[in-house]
Amino acid sequence: MGAKGEETRARLVQATRVLIEAQGYFGTGLNQVLAESGAPRGSLYFHFPDGKDQLVALALAEAGRDVADLLDHMCAGELSAAEVVRGLLDAFGERMEQSGYAKGCPLATVALEVAAGHEPLRRVCEQAYGEWQRALAELLVRGGRDRAGADAAAGAALALVEGSLLLARVQHSRLPLDQAARAAELLLA
Amino acid sequence: MGAKGEETRARLVQATRVLIEAQGYFGTGLNQVLAESGAPRGSLYFHFPDGKDQLVALALAEAGRDVADLLDHMCAGELSAAEVVRGLLDAFGERMEQSGYAKGCPLATVALEVAAGHEPLRRVCEQAYGEWQRALAELLVRGGRDRAGADAAAGAALALVEGSLLLARVQHSRLPLDQAARAAELLLA
């Protein structure tokens, strides 16, 4: 397995990540992925024999892991849960604004498209969201909350994050992100 | 304009509403809409000369209005804002569960798909969300909040609703809706 092949593979996944975040699963064609990544069609099916589904599943998993890593990193410091949520929303907001509101939650668009009709992709999203929520819940438990309360609060906080990312993209404004961060302070105090 | 034509037109919009809520804009083909509604291709372009975009825009606007009406109706009673949010989430949750988690927010999937790439549809979604938020904000003002605080709280509550609907669909569980409703009690108290 040469380094060149690895790079092509990585470029395909990266292009897929960018495109499905902005346009979703159905809105993103393989021709678009090929054009964006510069890879020929043959390479795609060499690296990903199962085609689009495999490529998208991997892109979603990678994106989910990246956020989880960021979250774990923030949770490892001395920050409160509310401060972590604020930090997360700031990071997402910056990305979003700079992309012309094409980027938000890297999973959400696909997650909604496939929630009822494509079990494998749905499960990838479910697992990623689960990891994010778990990270927040752990932090809350360390802060003294009981397990049940922490899970519920983390679930609500994640809903706040996801909802505000959606509204921010639709409204082309970071205002919902700020409102959500303030609400999180109240919620996670 | 005969009654028969009106009915065909309505069935086309209704079928579109159902399909785009579950699969989004790109995931829904006109052939699917035609099959679901039983209308022939010619009728679609007779009633909607601008094709898919016009049909989807109308479907989104109708769905947005329906929720706004429900919201207005609930806000007109003696309920608190938190109770209204709870009622809204209960109604959405029932629909969602009964549809096998195919239905959630009727706008969200399309809203994310088109947030950066299809201005007319984006604006329809933005306006609908704005109406929902306004209804909640008015109720909060009537409850004694100042304008700015009410707007911010309504924005956060709407984010909570949208985020929990997304998570519920992805997880195939109503739990996130319940967590969001409880969080709304804390937030809107």
Place this chain on the structure above:
DNA sequence: ACAGGAATGGACCGATCGGTCTAGTCTGCT
């Protein structure tokens, strides 16, 4: 009854979809 617009039914179009296939090229090992 009948004229004329409203509405239907469906064949047809070029473009694009995801996917297959194979000839050719690159690369590292012996």
Place this chain on the structure above:
DNA sequence: AGCAGACTAGACCGATCGGTCCATTCCTGT
């Protein structure tokens, strides 16, 4: 040097996409 497997390049496939077109049928007002 030369062989084998990794990888690329792109032509090609049937299916489906959104959209156009027109002959036919239905309905309504006179």
